[in-house]
Amino acid sequence: MRTKISLVMSLLLAAAMTAAAAVPDMALDHGGTLYKLRNDGTQLILSVRTPGGDPQQLVPVPQTTGYPTSSLSVSLDRPHNTAVIAWQEDLGPGLSRVMMATYHQGTWFGPVSVSQTGAGAVSAINPVLLVHRYTLHDADGNPYTQTFIHLAWWADPDSPDGGYAIYASMRLDANGVPQLADLDPQELHSSVPYGLSCSLLDHAATFAHPKLVIDPQTGDPQLLFADLDQCLLTVIDLHPDSNDDDEPSATAQRKRNVIVFGVRKQIFVTPTLPFNHAELAIGHNLSVVMYWDADGAVDYVTMDDQKTSDVLSVPLGDGLNHEQAVQLIRRLAGTQ
Numbered sequence: 001m002r003t004k005i006s007l008v009m010s011l012l013l014a015a016a017m018t019a020a021a022a023v024p025d026m027a028l029d030h031g032g033t034l035y036k037l038r039n040d041g042t043q044l045i046l047s048v049r050t051p052g053g054d055p056q057q058l059v060p061v062p063q064t065t066g067y068p069t070s071s072l073s074v075s076l077d078r079p080h081n082t083a084v085i086a087w088q089e090d091l092g093p094g095l096s097r098v099m100m101a102t103y104h105q106g107t108w109f110g111p112v113s114v115s116q117t118g119a120g121a122v123s124a125i126n127p128v129l130l131v132h133r134y135t136l137h138d139a140d141g142n143p144y145t146q147t148f149i150h151l152a153w154w155a156d157p158d159s160p161d162g163g164y165a166i167y168a169s170m171r172l173d174a175n176g177v178p179q180l181a182d183l184d185p186q187e188l189h190s191s192v193p194y195g196l197s198c199s200l201l202d203h204a205a206t207f208a209h210p211k212l213v214i215d216p217q218t219g220d221p222q223l224l225f226a227d228l229d230q231c232l233l234t235v236i237d238l239h240p241d242s243n244d245d246d247e248p249s250a251t252a253q254r255k256r257n258v259i260v261f262g263v264r265k266q267i268f269v270t271p272t273l274p275f276n277h278a279e280l281a282i283g284h285n286l287s288v289v290m291y292w293d294a295d296g297a298v299d300y301v302t303m304d305d306q307k308t309s310d311v312l313s314v315p316l317g318d319g320l321n322h323e324q325a326v327q328l329i330r331r332l333a334g335t336q
Contacts (some may be wrong), residue, residue: 024128025072027083035083037061037072044069046085046103061085061101062108073129077147081105082176084149086114086129098127098153104176114151114168114183122156124166130212131172132221134240147172148259150221150238152210155187162201164188165210165225169238169259182258190227190234190266198231203275207233213282220262224282231269233303235286237262265305273301273311281330291329298325 026036032051037044044061071088082104090096101110115124130150135143149170156163170182188210200207207226215222221238241260265286278292283302291300297313314325 025074027074027076029076029078029081035074035076037074037085037087039069039072042066044072044085044087046074046083048083059103061111063111064089067091071125071127073127075129075131075149077131077133077172077176079133079145080147080174080176082172084129084131084172084178086127086151088125088127088153094123094158095121096123096125097121098124098151100129100149100151100178102172102176102178107176109177112180115153115155115166115185122163123158124153124155125157126209127151127153128210128212130214130221132214136240146240148240149178150212150223150259152188152212152223152225154208154210157204157208162199162204162228163208164227167210167223167225188223188225188227188234190230190232198229198271200226200228200231200269200271200275204228206275206278206280209280211280211282215282217284222282222286224280224288226269231271233267233269233280233288234264235267235282235288236264237286267303267305268308269303270308273308274299279326289329289332291326293322298322298329300329 025038026034028034034049036047038047042065044064046059046061047056048059049056068090069087073086075084076082077084082102084100084102086098086100088096089099097113098115099111100114101108101112116122131147132150133145133147136146137143149172151168153166154163155166165188166185167188168183168185171179173179207228211224213222214220222235223238224233224235226233238259239262241258263286267288274292278290281289283289285304287302287304289300289302291298294313296317297315299311299313301311302309314328316322316325
């Protein structure tokens with residue numbers, strides 16, 4: 001049963017002060033430099049616009065001429081002025097791959113394919129990217145920082161079961177060079193299947209999109225992915241853990257760190273909800289909010305591992321437009 005929400009002026013004013021949801025193909029550093037990744041019709045271009053009226057710098061991304069590209073993402077290692085970019089590259093009918101490159105002080109690393117290539121390769125689509133710095137400790141207990149690249153994408157979308165999510169990570173050094181030896185893509189599946197005769201295959205366009213976000217409460221990265229044949233969403237924390245088998249470095253006696261999965265929540269998705277063209281976002285306490293356009297409104301539900309709310313609605317009009325309604329919903333869920 002749909003519940004109409006009364007919107008008070010104080011909420012509307014608060015929403016007006018809230019920044020819009022992050023745009024994946026843009027990133028802003030602490031000094032005000034704006035990075036934007038785009039396709040100019042022939043190749044990918046990274047534009048770099050510094051504050052103060054300087055002309056923007058247009059930097060072609062190597063080896064991107066002639067391939068259709070989509071799902072463009074930019075994320076920054078801000079202390080080291082490194083831009084990390086990722087995108088989907090279409091090789092031909094039914095075959096795509098996920099590419100990544102870094103740009104550090106005028107020098108490119110890559111591009112490299114981070115999804116499976118060669119014989120037996122399956123399509124990889126809808127990549128998402130997040131760069132995050134962690135404070136770790138060396139063998140003597142001294143703190144240091146380490147930057148990690150988090151990547152996720154959807155694999156084998158044309159398979160009978162609709163495919164599955166993939167996660168991969170690697171360290172990024174101060175010179176903008178990713179440690180490709182870390183790369184070990186992992187298939188993601190729900191750890192506790194409900195065992196129900198349930199499928200989200202008809203709504204794969206909505207759910208074949210993993211999400212990487214920063215938890216607004218803890219500041220830690222989180223990953224959201226769907227299991228289509230179980231009607232499940234899973235939200236997990238991502239944090240580094242030491243690999244005791246690796247040799248410490250000569251200078252800092254630091255162990256090699258790998259990303260492991262922390263707190264995990266399984267959320268059952270009610271299959272009768274109107275999924276077409278819905279958007280998903282992670283909220284407080286590993287909850288999920290899903291919202292979609294309705295007749296003269298934006299409808300939404302909140303979901304966690306305990307329950308799914310009734311369908312709620314933010315009516316449009318009276319000075320409230322679609323973008324403001326979405327901001328209100330995301331703010332309510334704690335995603336902004």
